[in-house]
Amino acid sequence: MPTEQSYYLSLEVEGNNVCRTDRRLVINCTGVCVLPRPFETRLLAGREDYYLQYLVKGEMRVWLDGEERLMQPGQAVLYYPHTGYRYAMKGREEVQYYWVHFTGTDADSLIAGCRLPTCTLLQVGGGASVASGFEELFHDFILRDHCFDLSASSKLISICVEISRCLDPVQGGRSGAGGRIRRALIYIHQNYEKEISVPFLAELAHLSPSRFRALFREATGLSPLDYLLVLRLNHARQLMLQTGSSIGEVARAVGYEDQLYFSRIFKKRTGLSPSAYRRGAQR
Structure with a gap:
């Protein structure tokens, strides 16, 4: 003491x-x-x-x-x-x-x-x-x-x-629902390239899927899958700017085995294809 x-x-x-x-x-x-x-x-x-x-x-x-x-x-x-x-x-x-x-x-x-x-x-x-x-x-x-x-x-x-x-029981509490959401967030950031489902995250947080979705959105402003998507695309941008990896390699590194599917999602979110984004950034 x-x-x-x-x-x-x-x-x-x-x-x-x-x-x-x-x-x-x-x-x-x-x-x-x-x-x-x-x-x-x-x-x-x-x-x-x-x-x-x-x-x-x-x-x-x-x-x-x-x-x-x-x-x-x-x-x-x-x-x-x-x-x-x-x-x-x-x-x-x-x-x-x-x-x-x-x-x-x-x-x-x-x-x-x-x-x-x-x-x-x-x-x-x-x-x-x-x-x-x-x-x-x-x-x-x-x-x-x-x-x-x-x-x-x-x-x-x-x-x-x-x-x-x-x-703040949602944003930062070490116990209760807040601590559970934080554990889920840590898992997402450490395993974003893996296949992650809402039921799995809810089970990790010891919450029902519906309760988990509500608390997760309250804490982050996004649904769990939208949060995962934004995190993956941000990492993809970083890889395209800082490495010489091909678009296919970048896609696999952030959790997408299908390069075409990755390119469609990337363009829908950013307005540019991955190749166009990389060329613009290099210029």
Whole structure:
């Protein structure tokens, strides 16, 4: 389990509660709190930056939009700038949570892109990936080399993206239907040149074919077979541009034994025959 740690961008306390407009993404401070005794933290005016918490042990009482809620391990909460917060230990078990304060001109777009709401308990789960993301961020603060800004920003983005994916059961969930769709997508990308049927993919995902089709379209915007077709044609384009393989060899490499059938599909989708596409690209 983690030990108490805290890292600050500025050695001055006041310098770590600021809104930065001169840089794209800035971590003002970060750390992990280990609190064995009762406590209560209250800042009704909030801060100048974003504040993200991720609870890994114990329980906390949190006040969100004036309502007291119970925060449990595997949950996170994000406070937007100038949003007040209040939380306290519940019970007698030691409380441990990771935290980070960040700002910058791209902070708003990061939060919007990850669809992370304020003052809401986020059901992230107890996987180690979010916690390890924080630990990697701490390493950047310890090292502070010439790549510090870029590396620390990338770690923060990864943490927010991982939380966002855990919240979305279709796009990124590691369990349930979302995890099953992802397993099917991985299989398609690794075996696109093989014969693949919807019933086979549905069985791989432990879903009925109709349910699989619906969730797959929700996740990708395409039916499973359309997705496979687009993937094959994209690989065919790449082979025609980067290799001297014949059209027949390209067709077989992406899963079509019949060169004429491949050429018909390619022209229907691109408006050009494979040979015309290759000549145009070479020119």
